Amino acid sequence: MEDLSRLFRLAAEHAADYRRSLRDRPVGVPVDRTALAEGFGGPLPAGPTAPKRVLADLLAAAGPGLVASAGPRYFGFVVGGALPAATAADILAAGWDQLATNAVTSPAAVAAEAAAGVWLKDLLGIPSAASVGFVTGCQAANTVGLAAARQHVLADAGWDVERRGLPGAPPIRVIAGEERHATIDRSLRLLGLGADVVEPVAAGPNGAIDLGCLRDVLRAKPTGPTIVCLQAGNVNTGACDQLREACDLARRHGAWVHVDGAFGLWAAASPDTRPLVDGLDLADSWACDGHKWLNLPYDSAFAFCARPEAHAAAMSYSAAYLVGSGGASAGADLTAESSRRARGFAVWAGLRELGRDGVAALVDRCCALARRFAEGLAAAGFDVANEVVLNQVLVGFGDDARTERVVAAVQADGTCWAGGTTWRGRRLMRISVSNATTTEEDVDRSVAAITRLAA
Structure with a gap:
């Protein structure tokens, strides 16, 4: 084998150089997709290729297609960057190559998840007895939470869904806000309940669920x-x-409550924003991303459940060959994946880097920067369409066609990147401030670019 130290060091140096370049490089640039495909394409070589050459070829092929989404002026899709310690831990996790199935396949991986899970519950105000599954994203976290919900509500009705399935089972009501995230519907499809099962609840002026309508439904x-x-x-x-x-x-109706808190659950980590999620501890399950507002590497998210027995019943399995299964629920017992990468190391490292005060400061800073965005764009004469309560800003530039043109121009310009969305029948620019490295100067520079391009 080639010298692994030299190869790994070269990869880490390239990664560090890329991260250092993010503040100055264009955030998004037009990509020649044909050339990009050709860079990765061609026939599979018949013989082996030296690892150093493979690394060089990968750098050359991928470079033109990289998006600076880890940088300070990427405001699309509620995407954060990755903290230095968390990134370094992820590099170690790749090198250690641990199988995080259970405490037999990797005692260290399961111990890191257990410790980080305690910290997460403490930060978010989730009951300490809740179970925590380390999953890939909020799609998976919502699926796990709703699987636990399905198990519990049917067990209460005398039906063992894990053994008997859904045919013949009592019908389940699923009640959700009309402005729920699309992953809720996809989870219901994956769980065999179907998207049509949802009984929608109207939303109030800023998109929160209408309590009167919830009561009526x-x-x-x-x-x-x-x-x-x-x-x-x-x-x-x-x-x-x-x-x-x-x-x-x-x-009052004996319902299981699941909270989709992909990014908003982090409001609980700051005293200033915690009132927005008052009462979250009363729910039964929660979904939350780490690779969004906590600025952890992809893919990192968490499925919490106040009823660990329902969580494990919905997710775990045992097999005679699987040494370590059937004991205390951990690792793969709490997720839908058996062969799992050890993502807990990066979570532990990111939380350790920030600490309680650092997480709160990250949330507060992003919220303040979102308000700065809204104030700057409103002062330029544009329409801020939402009440800015966290880190999200919706902006209109006149009619839908003009807004589309502005969004496209901003994405092509490269100063910053923001996406488009449709809300309440209008096309709008959607700005999400989630990166730990974003500064006031980044916001002001972006506001100036958007204003210039809109003109």
Whole structure:
């Protein structure tokens, strides 16, 4: 084998050089997709290629297609960068090449997840007895939470869904806000309930669930197996449902409450924004991303469950050959993946780097920068369409066609990157401030570029 130290060091140096370049490089640039495909294409070589040559070829092929989404002026899709310590831990995790199935396949990986899980629950105000599954993203976290919900509400109705499946099972009601994230519907499809099962609840002026409508929907049918999906952080506006009141309503009907908090759950980490998610501890399950606002590497997210027995019943399995299965639930027992990468190392490192005060400061700073964005664009004469309560800003530039042109121009310009969305029947620019390295200067520079391009 080639000298691994030299090869790994070369890869790490290239990665560090790339990260150092992010503040100055264009955020998004037009890509020749044909040339990019050709760079990766061609026939598979018949013989082996030296690892150093493979690395050089990868750098050459990928370079033209990289997006500076880890940088300070990328404001699309609620994407954060990756903290230095978390990135370094991920490099180690790749080198250690651990199988994080259980405490037999990697005691260290499971121990890191256990410790980081305690820290996460403490930061977010989730009950300490809750179980934590380390999953790939909020799609997986929502699926795990809703699988636990399905297991529990049907067990209460006398039906073992894990053994008997859904045919013949009592029907499950799923109640969710009309502005829920699309991953909720996809999870329901994956779980065999189907997207049509959702009974939608109207949203208020800024996108949070309407409590009066929730009360009416709950009362509309006889009580039976019921799941209520709430939201911390509307994907467009950042608005958070009134969790305490909504959980109380759901409890009166014996419902399981699942909270999709992909990015908004991090409001709980700051004293300034914690009131927005008051009552989150009353829910039964929660989904939250780490690679968004916590600025961890992809792919990192968390499925929390206040009923660990339902969580494990929905996800775990045992097999005679699988040494370590059947004991205390951990690792793969709490996720849908058996062969799992050890993502807990990066989570532990990122939390250790920031500490409690650092996480709060990150949340507060992003919220302040979002308000700065809104104020700057409003002062330039543009329409800020939402109440900026967290890190999300929606901006209109006149009619839909003009807004589309401005969004496209901003993405092609390279100073910053923001996406487009449709909210309340309007096309809008959607700005998400989530990166730990974003500064006031980055926001002002971006506001100036957007204003210039809109003109």
